[in-house]
Amino acid sequence: MDDLLQILLNGLSVGAVYALFALGYTLVFSVLGVINFAHGAIFTLGAYFTYLLIGGGVGSNGLLAGFQLPVALPFWLALPIAGLLSGAVALGVERVAFRPLRKRNADPLLALITSLGAGVILVNLIQLLMGAESHSIPTGSLGSLPAALSFGGARIRTVQVLLLAVSTVLVGLLTAWIDGTRSGKGLQAVSEDPVTAQLLGINSGQMIQIAFGLSGFLAGIAGGLVGLSVSIAGPYFGIGYGIKGLGVLVLGGLGSVPGAVLGGLIIGLAEALVPSDLSGYKDAVAFGFLFLMLLVRPQGLLGKPLPNKV
Amino acid sequence: MAPRRLQRLGPWLALLAAGLGLTACSDPSANQPINLAQGVPVGAVLALTGNANVYGQDQRTGLNLALAAINGSGGINGKPMALRLEDGGSDEPAANAAFTLQINRGVLALVGPTLSQQAFSADPIAQRRGVPVVAPSNTATGIPQIGHFISRVSAQSSVIAPLSIGKALALQPSIKRAAVFFAQDDAYSTAETVIFQKALTAKGLKPVTVQRTQLNDQDFQNQITAALQQKPDLIVLSLQAMDGGNLIRQLRELGYTGMIVVGNGMNTPNIYPICQRYCDGILIAQAYSPELATPANRAFLKAFQANQGGASATPPQLTAQAFTALQVVGEALKRLDAKTPLTTLTVAQARTALMAEILKGQYQTPLGTINFTPEGEVIQKQFFVAQVKMNPDGRAGRFALLP
Numbered sequence: 099m100d101d102l103l104q105i106l107l108n109g110l111s112v113g114a115v116y117a118l119f120a121l122g123y124t125l126v127f128s129v130l131g132v133i134n135f136a137h138g139a140i141f142t143l144g145a146y147f148t149y150l151l152i153g154g155g156v157g158s159n160g161l162l163a164g165f166q167l168p169v170a171l172p173f174w175l176a177l178p179i180a181g182l183l184s185g186a187v188a189l190g191v192e193r194v195a196f197r198p199l200r201k202r203n204a205d206p207l208l209a210l211i212t213s214l215g216a217g218v219i220l221v222n223l224i225q226l227l228m229g230a231e232s233h234s235i236p237t238g239s240l241g242s243l244p245a246a247l248s249f250g251g252a253r254i255r256t257v258q259v260l261l262l263a264v265s266t267v268l269v270g271l272l273t274a275w276i277d278g279t280r281s282g283k284g285l286q287a288v289s290e291d292p293v294t295a296q297l298l299g300i301n302s303g304q305m306i307q308i309a310f311g312l313s314g315f316l317a318g319i320a321g322g323l324v325g326l327s328v329s330i331a332g333p334y335f336g337i338g339y340g341i342k343g344l345g346v347l348v349l350g351g352l353g354s355v356p357g358a359v360l361g362g363l364i365i366g367l368a369e370a371l372v373p374s375d376l377s378g379y380k381d382a383v384a385f386g387f388l389f390l391m392l393l394v395r396p397q398g399l400l401g402k403p404l405p406n407k408v
Numbered sequence: 409m410a411p412r413r414l415q416r417l418g419p420w421l422a423l424l425a426a427g428l429g430l431t432a433c434s435d436p437s438a439n440q441p442i443n444l445a446q447g448v449p450v451g452a453v454l455a456l457t458g459n460a461n462v463y464g465q466d467q468r469t470g471l472n473l474a475l476a477a478i479n480g481s482g483g484i485n486g487k488p489m490a491l492r493l494e495d496g497g498s499d500e501p502a503a504n505a506a507f508t509l510q511i512n513r514g515v516l517a518l519v520g521p522t523l524s525q526q527a528f529s530a531d532p533i534a535q536r537r538g539v540p541v542v543a544p545s546n547t548a549t550g551i552p553q554i555g556h557f558i559s560r561v562s563a564q565s566s567v568i569a570p571l572s573i574g575k576a577l578a579l580q581p582s583i584k585r586a587a588v589f590f591a592q593d594d595a596y597s598t599a600e601t602v603i604f605q606k607a608l609t610a611k612g613l614k615p616v617t618v619q620r621t622q623l624n625d626q627d628f629q630n631q632i633t634a635a636l637q638q639k640p641d642l643i644v645l646s647l648q649a650m651d652g653g654n655l656i657r658q659l660r661e662l663g664y665t666g667m668i669v670v671g672n673g674m675n676t677p678n679i680y681p682i683c684q685r686y687c688d689g690i691l692i693a694q695a696y697s698p699e700l701a702t703p704a705n706r707a708f709l710k711a712f713q714a715n716q717g718g719a720s721a722t723p724p725q726l727t728a729q730a731f732t733a734l735q736v737v738g739e740a741l742k743r744l745d746a747k748t749p750l751t752t753l754t755v756a757q758a759r760t761a762l763m764a765e766i767l768k769g770q771y772q773t774p775l776g777t778i779n780f781t782p783e784g785e786v787i788q789k790q791f792f793v794a795q796v797k798m799n800p801d802g803r804a805g806r807f808a809l810l811p
């Protein structure tokens with residue numbers, strides 16, 4: 099029983115990260131029908147913003163070697179600010195990598211490539227400024243909270259409980275906003291059909307910007323929390339999560355917010371179910387599971403089936 | 409339609425294949441005289457980006473100090489050594505590309521790459537092209553056996569790793585249950601864990617669990633909770649600095665209080681920011697001691713402290729080994745040039761003669777007196793075991809040598 103609880107906690111804690119990451123992908127996909135490959139870079143930026151805002155110094159490499167902000171904010175304050183800054187960067191990515199193509203009615207596939215380019219440029223910019231070395235958010239950033247918590251006979255690190263809690267709250271807020279507000283419904287309308295939404299008086303361009311801003315905010319929050327949990331392993335920190343997030347996005351159903359959460363938790367649990375002495379193969383198991391699921395249900399768990407076109 | 413297109417492509421494909429074949433087989437630059445316009449060309453390939461950049465930074469310091477020492481004492485018989493450093497990243501393709509680039513530039517020898525995993529991929533390129541390689545940090549079994557142009561100044565894991573197990577048992581004889589972690593996709597980790605596990609078994613401590621990770625893993629909750637269920641009182645890690653540092657931090661956060669022994673991959677002060685206060689107490693065997701009282705080490709220590717943070721700074725092992733690797737190349741070049749002036753040799757002739765010279769020599773280095781077996785394996789006499797002592801703020805620490 100303790101083993102099952104431990105597996106469940108392990109799976110949920112990892113799955114929460116994947117879900118939070120995939121939500122950002124989902125928001126952009128829902129309005130544009132294209133994957134924003136710069137999302138992983140914005141996730142990485144969120145971690146770096148958090149690190150700098152709490153007073154972390156840049157290492158010995160990079161143009162900003164030795165740089166440190168004159169203020170050191172508490173983690174609780176630094177995290178949302180990092181989220182906002184990441185959201186601003188995501189808006190910039192929308193402005194330079196997506197909007198020009200959208201205005202020219204270019205094939206959505208091209209936006210996929212420009213977003214990939216934007217992501218590569220961002221990652222290299224981080225490397226140029228901050229150097230390639232790893233940076234760590236100090237272990238005492240959560241104040242007097244204990245390093246780990248016990249539930250029954252199972253143990254989990256406090257930072258992972260925090261990740262789970264923040265993911266749950268953000269998903270709840272996002273769902274409430276999408277379903278319960280005028281702007282949220284506007285986003286849904288744009289995701290259904292941007293042209294018709296525009297004819298109905300909804301500013302599609304503004305809705306797309308909101309989706310990008312929110313997506314960047316979520317990526318920034320996720321990056322800051324994951325950076326606290328496992329350190330920032332250099333500018334390429336977000337790549338692994340980006341690949342896993344794509345898997346989650348597809349498993350949950352492209353463009354489905356609840357699907358992203360469900361997909362994240364399922365992949366997290368699938369990884370946790372891999373026997374520990376085979377855990378080096380957990381990626382293969384997770385993606386093998388994804389492969390099998392898609393054979394049975396190509397639209398993903400909560401995605402809509404593609405209509406047959408005549 | 410498709411076969412017709414293929415027919416049109418045929419000559420182009422043949423031309424491409426021929427081009428690739430020529431590139432692979434011939435090396436016209438090797439038959440040219442050595443370009444000494446900028447100095448005696450030597451190359452280095454280190455991991456300056458990616459997960460292993462934490463090692464590359466230490467190594468770059470060592471190379472810079474060695475270059476200053478060599479050129480400060482007359483260079484290669486009056487000619488300066490011209491060292492060209494290339495980033496080999498932290499994976500095999502980047503190391504391969506950097507090796508190829510350096511070889512095409514006409515360097516006479518290469519120092520690098522940083523990781524054993526990269527060496528198994530990049531060293532065969534140097535071997536095929538006849539370029540001497542002195543590895544500063546490859547410790548996996550089988551590196552010099554790649555070929556007769558490959559040597560190393562980093563003693564292999566089988567010599568060093570068991571020392572820390574012995575020290576752990578001497579410090580805490582009550583240890584009964586050992587758990588082992590290693591990265592299954594890394595040549596160094598897989599080679600070293602075999603040595604650790606043999607050493608444990610030889611001491612009557614068959615591992616109660618062996619946990620596999622991957623080099624780019626960051627979250628080890630699954631493996632740690634499974635290992636802790638076996639109630640180990642010794643945990644032995646064969647991991648690189650980034651993943652190993654993270655694993656130690658997560659181990660301690662999840663409540664493990666027993667002893668931790670780590671392998672050579674964590675032999676860098678760059679682990680301090682990763683595991684922070686949780687690094688305190690880990691045991692590690694070392695091939696370098698700042699306290700070694702030899703003229704070579706005193707000079708190295710003095711140069712390091714003058715360049716890197718004052719009289720209290722102690723050089724990491726990787727810095728000392730990188731210094732040693734370039735020192736070996738420099739001294740061998742001097743001897744070769746004294747016997748046969750470099751101006752009279754082609755690049756290929758110089759490379760072959762230099763390899764023979766490297767293997768023949770005996771060197772007074774910061775690591776102590778070293779020389780090589782005919783196969784290119786380093787012969788080093790003294791090794792040490794250190795324990796990490798972190799400062800109270802948990803941000804910096806030191807490797808304190810154990811008696």
